[in-house]
Amino acid sequence: MKPTIYDVAKEANVSIATVSKVLNNTGRISEKTKNKVLDIMKNLEYQPSSVATALTGKKTFTIGVLVPDIANPFFAEVARALENNARELGYSIILCSTDYQLEREHDYLDLLIKKQVDGIIIATEPKDVKKLRNLHDQNVPCVLFSVDHLALDSHVVTTDDIRGGYLAGRYLCQKGHRTFAVITEPQRASGRLRVEGFKKALADEGVNPADVQVIEAKSKIEEAKLAANQIFQMEKRPTAVFATTDLIAAVFINAARKAGVSVPNDISIIGFDNTIHAEISDPGLTTIAQPIAKLASYTMEQLLDSIEDPGMPTNRIMLAPTLVERESVKDLSS
Amino acid sequence: MKPTIYDVAKEANVSIATVSKVLNNTGRISEKTKNKVLDIMKNLEYQPSSVATALTGKKTFTIGVLVPDIANPFFAEVARALENNARELGYSIILCSTDYQLEREHDYLDLLIKKQVDGIIIATEPKDVKKLRNLHDQNVPCVLFSVDHLALDSHVVTTDDIRGGYLAGRYLCQKGHRTFAVITEPQRASGRLRVEGFKKALADEGVNPADVQVIEAKSKIEEAKLAANQIFQMEKRPTAVFATTDLIAAVFINAARKAGVSVPNDISIIGFDNTIHAEISDPGLTTIAQPIAKLASYTMEQLLDSIEDPGMPTNRIMLAPTLVERESVKDLSS
DNA sequence: TTGTAAGCGTTATCAG
DNA sequence: CTGATAACGCTTACAA
Numbered sequence: 183m184k185p186t187i188y189d190v191a192k193e194a195n196v197s198i199a200t201v202s203k204v205l206n207n208t209g210r211i212s213e214k215t216k217n218k219v220l221d222i223m224k225n226l227e228y229q230p231s232s233v234a235t236a237l238t239g240k241k242t243f244t245i246g247v248l249v250p251d252i253a254n255p256f257f258a259e260v261a262r263a264l265e266n267n268a269r270e271l272g273y274s275i276i277l278c279s280t281d282y283q284l285e286r287e288h289d290y291l292d293l294l295i296k297k298q299v300d301g302i303i304i305a306t307e308p309k310d311v312k313k314l315r316n317l318h319d320q321n322v323p324c325v326l327f328s329v330d331h332l333a334l335d336s337h338v339v340t341t342d343d344i345r346g347g348y349l350a351g352r353y354l355c356q357k358g359h360r361t362f363a364v365i366t367e368p369q370r371a372s373g374r375l376r377v378e379g380f381k382k383a384l385a386d387e388g389v390n391p392a393d394v395q396v397i398e399a400k401s402k403i404e405e406a407k408l409a410a411n412q413i414f415q416m417e418k419r420p421t422a423v424f425a426t427t428d429l430i431a432a433v434f435i436n437a438a439r440k441a442g443v444s445v446p447n448d449i450s451i452i453g454f455d456n457t458i459h460a461e462i463s464d465p466g467l468t469t470i471a472q473p474i475a476k477l478a479s480y481t482m483e484q485l486l487d488s489i490e491d492p493g494m495p496t497n498r499i500m501l502a503p504t505l506v507e508r509e510s511v512k513d514l515s516s
Numbered sequence: 517m518k519p520t521i522y523d524v525a526k527e528a529n530v531s532i533a534t535v536s537k538v539l540n541n542t543g544r545i546s547e548k549t550k551n552k553v554l555d556i557m558k559n560l561e562y563q564p565s566s567v568a569t570a571l572t573g574k575k576t577f578t579i580g581v582l583v584p585d586i587a588n589p590f591f592a593e594v595a596r597a598l599e600n601n602a603r604e605l606g607y608s609i610i611l612c613s614t615d616y617q618l619e620r621e622h623d624y625l626d627l628l629i630k631k632q633v634d635g636i637i638i639a640t641e642p643k644d645v646k647k648l649r650n651l652h653d654q655n656v657p658c659v660l661f662s663v664d665h666l667a668l669d670s671h672v673v674t675t676d677d678i679r680g681g682y683l684a685g686r687y688l689c690q691k692g693h694r695t696f697a698v699i700t701e702p703q704r705a706s707g708r709l710r711v712e713g714f715k716k717a718l719a720d721e722g723v724n725p726a727d728v729q730v731i732e733a734k735s736k737i738e739e740a741k742l743a744a745n746q747i748f749q750m751e752k753r754p755t756a757v758f759a760t761t762d763l764i765a766a767v768f769i770n771a772a773r774k775a776g777v778s779v780p781n782d783i784s785i786i787g788f789d790n791t792i793h794a795e796i797s798d799p800g801l802t803t804i805a806q807p808i809a810k811l812a813s814y815t816m817e818q819l820l821d822s823i824e825d826p827g828m829p830t831n832r833i834m835l836a837p838t839l840v841e842r843e844s845v846k847d848l849s850s
Numbered sequence: 851t852t853g854t855a856a857g858c859g860t861t862a863t864c865a866g
Numbered sequence: 867c868t869g870a871t872a873a874c875g876c877t878t879a880c881a882a
Contacts (some may be wrong), residue, residue: 184654186875197853202877209878212851227654232630233570234875237858242567244610244631252599253792258592265586265613269620274627276578277611279599286603293608295518296566297578320518320561403795429796436798458587461737462763462793464770520859531869536861543862544867568859571874854881859874866869 185226193222205230236298243273245485246294246302248287252279254401255457256427256472260305260327263478271482273300280306288313295322301485303327307370308334323488327481328472330371330498337488338498339481343372344379346470346503350424350452351383353468353505358514359422359450363395365409365434366426373426376454380424395420399430406433413449414441421514422450431467432459435510446512456506466508473501519560527556539564570632577607579819580628580636582621586613588735589791590761590806594639594661597812605816607634614640622647629656635819637661641704642668657822661815662806664705664832671822672832673815677706678713680804680837684758684786685717687802687839692848693756693784697729699743699768700760707760710788714758729754733764740767747783748775755848756784765801766793769844780846790840800842807835 187205191198196215203209204219222228236242247264249257265275276299278290287306291313294302301323308314308331317324318336325337354362364380367373381391395416399409406425410433413423425431431453438445445451445465453460456471480499488494521539525532530549537543538553556562570576581598583591599609610633612624621640625647628636635657642648642665651658652670659671688696698714701707715725729750733743740759744767747757759765765787772779779785779799787794790805814833822828 188875198876199853199855199878200851203852206877210851215851229626229630231571231632231875233567233576233632234858235877236567237565237571237860237875238877240858251596252586253589253592253596255587255589255592255792258587258589261611262585262587262613265611266615269623274610274612274631276608277595277599278608279596281600289603292563296563297608298565298567432796436796439798458589459796462766462770464773522859532860533862533869533871534867537868540861546867549868565859568874569861571859571876572861574874852882854879856877856879858876861873863872864870866867 185228194219242298244299246276246299248278249305250282256455259474263474267482300489325484335496337484337496341472341503342500343375347376347379348383349505351380354422355387361420363413363420364424365397368398376426401427401429406430410434410437426454428453428455428457428459432463450511465510468508468510470503471506519562528553576632578633580610580633582612583639584616590789597808601816659818669830671818671830675806675837676834677709681710681713682717683839685714688756689721695754697747697754698758699731702732710760735761735763740764744768744771760788762787762789762791762793766797784845799844802842802844804837805840
């Protein structure tokens, strides 16, 4: 059996209270006994049980992270960033990948509550407001990551999607483009916001947003391929395309090659997220980068703050995306 | 505050023992009180604290998963598969991404022990045998996933890498190829095994394995690019290349295009892992698929079994990979 | 400076 | 069938 605090106490001829105190550096204890206890702990390879600690101390130092799909490169990056932050702060992460299924999300939420996690980070599109309200009522601190929902008053840390779309639109216009198509995920609020920002940029640059052809596709290979081909067959083919995810854009590039359309010579494309797809595709994909590391650290900060002070006002933090220039957009202006 | 078993008991005018019994369906209790208690639990939205349960019952229903990098598509898939299995079996997963750093691995291992996880799945290359022995001594069930180490006698579930390499080699030979290069990760044991199998296949097909040019590269974009270009500049350029990861192969394909070398017309390539890179690349990458879902379910099974019976003999399970044919290999035989 | 004892939310063993 | 009560490993007043 693993040694307990009692084993250490017995071996050191002190009480468990004393051991506890040297463990937590609380109270006052003589250097001598302190060292003795420390020594013995080392010898026995004593590790305090955080289960027991949690039962008394009320904290588990564990937080739950809900993502729709950990195999999606964006969320994988997110998970890595969050986990990194958590580790540095002494927390560990229970990973919950809902596979876009509401039921799993519910199950996980219940599970996390049972496990007494100190907080929850939600990166799945909030469909069931009730359930989330529940969390709030149960005093489980919770922050929404890169998703938003006005009906909820929980903390939110997100990329400024409108601005991201705007950046994409403005960039394309500045490169001399005037006719556009957009491929977007209709279910995701972020997708809609990105398109909104995109159109706003066009308007500001004097292009009629109504002329933009919007095609809907989930961020899956097959759907993206279909959407791409739809664009190649248009009679008035646009000179530039805005895809609201890198996966869609990467598939677009390959589909273009297959259709005998050259990127960026015949058609330009800009993506969103700056995942590995953008880096690996050929030509390299110009894209809007979400500041994942920053998002993650702000998220953890919000979460920990509201663990400390559950009554704190709910902030909505919106971080600016940036444009990463590669080779998928042609300059038509010169 | 969240309701406890005492709240339920008081409300129902029974003892906590009774509540506990209806909760676990143990002992005998009248339908009537049972229903009463059940009702009240529902009303109060009572969730038993699994922290308290863990303290008595000795099980946390949590397992730790160590991966080198969750943002690597292969490990992301692995995490998803493991997590899926775990969820179905009532376990949750603490995700630990070590970023290939030994120190982090140590820290995580200590953490997991403190958290009293019921078991640990290790998918990182075992560098420090001592630490793992420790786990064994501390009676923490543990299974190695897709890595192996003869010095360890823990459970192992892995792909038959030698066979995978063999499949790749045989396939290329059957397609009429006779001159080869290999790009492999030298640090990973799996990389070495894959190459070994590859050479074995060549030998069986009458090709001298000594003629194979082996180039080393980590599975990173930059290194893969370098390795690819090295091959394009060879005076005796091979007709086929075996890359021990899909990422390397995907980068190779793009580098080829940039170098004016056509895949598969001028040179053929075969990858390993069947990640999203293989699917998305153009041309589609012929590759060796690891049976991730199966690996995951066997792993969980081994782990749970050895949680039940810590003394069980340590199995080494090796699952067969399969070849997934796409368009990156040219048939030279006809 | 150190020790005693209550309490955290369960489970499990006995009695009743 | 139901209820006291000890035990799990630790923290934290409060005593000594």
